[in-house]
Amino acid sequence: MLRQCRKHGHFSGTNCPVCNEEGKFIMSDREAGSLGRMLALVLRHAPEKFNVEMDINGWVSTRELADSISGQRRHYHWLRGWHFEAIANADEKGRYQVEGEMIRATYGHSIEIELDLPTDEIPEALYWPCEPTEADAIVQLGITSGTRNHIHLSKTIVNALEAGHVRIDRPAIIEVDTVRAVADGHTIYRAGKTVYLTDEVPPEYLYRVEDDDQMIVDTVARWTREEEE
Known part of the structure; x- marks a missing residue:
């Protein structure tokens, strides 16, 4: 499940991997998995599936995405933009980047975008x-x-x-x-x-x-x- 530690932020599991605190419940594994797949679909391949606007660098509004998904799938009536930030923060591979109320995938795109990613600190x-x-x-x-x-x-x-x-x-x-x-x-x-x-x-x-x-x-x-x- 997806939870939030007061000191160390969002994590997947039952206890914070840093301090072992149980943390605040955010969503179940099933919900996190389903929303994660929708997030990957929108940010990497098909933003039009949920009628969200993506800029040239791959950014979309978390609020707009949450409103669109909850509007199309009523069982996600509780969904808010910050839930996507929680999914991104808990992702061990760093597949997503969040800036304010905007989110994007950092790799894996099949659509044409201009990724303005850093080029420093490349391993040997x-x-x-x-x-x-x-x-x-x-x-x-x-x-x-x-x-x-x-x-x-x-x-x-x-x-x-x-x-x-x-x-x-x-x-x-x-x-x-x-x-x-x-x-x-x-x-x-x-x-x-x-x-x-x-x-x-x-x-x-x-x-x-x-x-x-x-x-x-x-x-x-x-x-x-x-x-x-």
């Missing part, structure tokens, strides 16, 4: 998951965004594994030398807490992380244990 290496059978070809040819607006890179090997595991049983991991890429003029944006965006990555900055890397071995072992439980 970022990571990208792919099918193991395609890894060698990607290292030779580079990474392109395909049908997405941007390439999504991960902060750590584990982050990349988890992102890739959604669609690939045992993803291979490509390392991106961001120091050289940025020095050569390629722009990389900080999007979420563990997600970075760029338009393309030429092959000269790519290396395959070996499958016996300890991070990969430990993560795959954890997946195996979870599958057996």
Whole structure:
């Protein structure tokens, strides 16, 4: 469930992960999940679904969105704009950004917007998951965004594994030398807490992380244990 700690803000679960306070109830897991899916739909793909106006940088009004959803779905008659701020604050991946009464998604868009995201504090290496059978070809040819607006890179090997595991049983991991890429003029944006965006990555900055890397071995072992439980 989604709750709010007086000292540390919104969190998912029964107790604050910082001070263990139970906190104030905001909404149930079912409600948070349903509203989270609607939020992702509106901010990433189809603002017209709930007739909200989005500016060129992807911002929409939380108040307007809450009014539209509660108007179309009467069981959300209690919904207010600040509920979306709570969902954004509790999101561990940092998928949303809130400024006053405005909210936007920081990555994952299929619609054309101009994301004015920060480009500083980029890690020395970022990571990208792919099918193991395609890894060698990607290292030779580079990474392109395909049908997405941007390439999504991960902060750590584990982050990349988890992102890739959604669609690939045992993803291979490509390392991106961001120091050289940025020095050569390629722009990389900080999007979420563990997600970075760029338009393309030429092959000269790519290396395959070996499958016996300890991070990969430990993560795959954890997946195996979870599958057996």
